Amino acid sequence: MNFNNANYTTLWDKAGFEREFGRGFDNSRDSVYAMNGDASYDFMVYGVNFYPRDEGLVVAISGAHTGPFRVNYIVVLG
Numbered sequence: 001m002n003f004n005n006a007n008y009t010t011l012w013d014k015a016g017f018e019r020e021f022g023r024g025f026d027n028s029r030d031s032v033y034a035m036n037g038d039a040s041y042d043f044m045v046y047g048v049n050f051y052p053r054d055e056g057l058v059v060a061i062s063g064a065h066t067g068p069f070r071v072n073y074i075v076v077l078g
Contacts, residue, residue, distance in 0.1 A: 007064050011048060011073070014055035021077065025050060025057060029078030034059050037070030045071060 011032070017025050025032075032048040043062040050057055059071050 007062065008049075008058050008060045011057045011059045011071070017055075017057065021075065023077075025055060026078065027052065031076040031078075032057055032073055033076075034071050034073045036061075037072040048073070 011034070012020065012025075014024060027050045034045045034048050036043070036045050043065065046060040046062060048057055048059050059073075061069070
């Protein structure tokens with residue numbers, strides 16, 4: 001992920017999720033879990049939020065960051 005002096009960034013937009021998983025994200029039955037993939041950084045991944053307006057998934061961290069940062073994730077399709 002690449003953060004631009006922010007505490008969130010897009011994990012997938014609608015088209016990216018569909019490309020990766022073969023269908024759109026269904027907020028009523030799917031889940032995405034995320035964690036800090038870079039132990040050297042001193043902040044936490046809070047979680048992943050789904051925005052129904054544009055069907056994007058955003059990962060949030062505990063502090064503003066600029067530059068690359070590894071996020072490990074698990075996607076559960078229901």
